[in-house]
Amino acid sequence: MTIAPPNGIDHPTTLSPASTGRLVSGEAVELEIRLARVGSRVLALLLDIGVQLVLLYTLITVISMLTIAASAHSGAPSDALMNAMIVVILVGIFVGYPVTLETFTAGRTVGKLALGLRVVRDDGGPIRFRHALTRSLVGVALEWPGFILPLVTWIASLTTMLANPAGKRLGDLAAGTVVIHDRTPASWGWVPSMPPQLAGWARTLDLTALPNDLALAVRHFLARNRRIAEPFRSRLGYxxxxxxxxxxxPAPPVGVPGWMYLAAVVAERHRRSARQLALARGIAAQIWPELASPKPPSGTSPRTP
Structure with missing residues (x-):
């Protein structure tokens, strides 16, 4: 098939789907994961800092009141005891706070929860205590509050995040983790409908050489093409x-518009992926029925969609 370029366009431009900075699912059917960038991560950090400062102020106030009450009866506590209490408070706030929350909330803190972010392993799995502890220790030492050369390490951490393709900070590199957007806009899940006149042809397509990122880029283009001005829309579509x-x-029938051709390819890819998923679920239901169809708690009835 020869696809004629739009008028005034001699050479197609090169599209880099990877520039979206998002993780692509195996079949490019559902875009469920997006990498978090510097802006959202900084906002989440500021919220966490606010929570930490409130906790710090509260603990210091409570301990000060207890110290004053104790000194009225048995005298003021020693300097060593006061220093030890301060160290315990700082460790609890700057290390215990993120480690505890990220471990028991599957990679979230208050700031990340507010911004819809989550920490996951590099393979997409949930983090464990060791991941959270490594991130926290590196963060306290080199990032926030950065007890070792604060200004220098702050700049180094920000530079690392900007330079890393996945937006990782030093703690992520050490722990093997990445921060993602836990909330995905519904528009990313849109899949074009199959043009009826191309349904039969599409079933004969060999899609094994079609990469995931290209299929995802096509789907995004079809979802947004009405908002793309000419001649950029024609150039990108071509x-x-x-x-x-x-x-x-094989090649599509003669005279098929480019947008219809792309819609048929993406729709057929989605249909095949959905069929494979249904088959996999059917096999899982035969092997482990309880896992495939968990029973509702006693006293309740299953909800109907």
């Missing part, structure tokens, strides 16, 4: 259609 045509067979 570029995507050319890339897809080079990786799929």
């Amino acid at each position: 570029s995507l259609a050319s890339e897809v045509a080079a990786r799929t067979t």
Whole structure:
């Protein structure tokens, strides 16, 4: 198939789907994970700092009141005891706070929860205590509050986040973790409908060479093409259609518009992925029925959709 470029366009532009900075699912069916960037992470950190300062002020106030009450009966406590209490408070606030929350809330703190962020392992799995502890210790020493050369380590940490493709900070690099957006806009889940006149042809498509990031870029383009001004829309559509045509067979029927061709490819990819998922769930239901269809708690009835 030869896809003619739009008028006035001699060469297609190159699209880099990876520039979206998002993790792509295996079949590019659901975009459930997006990498968190510096802006959202800084806002989450500021919220956590506010919570930590409130906790610090509260604990210091309570301990000061207890110290005054105790000194009225048995004299003022020693300097060593006061210093030890201060160390315990600081460790509890700056280390215990993130470690405890991230361990028991599957990678969230108050700030991350407010911004819809979550810490996960590099493989996408939930973090454990050791991951949270490593992130916290590195953060306290080099990032926030950064007891070792605060200004220098702050700059180094910010530079690392900006330079790393996944937006990782020093603590993430040490722990093997990454921060993601736990909330995904519903628009990313949109999949185009299959054009009826191309349904039969689409079932014969060989999609094995179509990469995930290209399929995802096509889906995003189809979802947004009405908001893309010309000539950029035609240029991008031609570029995507050319890339897809080079990786799929057979060629579409003659005279099919580029947008319809792309919609048919993405819709067929989605249909096949959904069928594979249904088959996998059917096998799981046969092997382990309780896992596939958990029973509702006693005294309740299952909700209907």
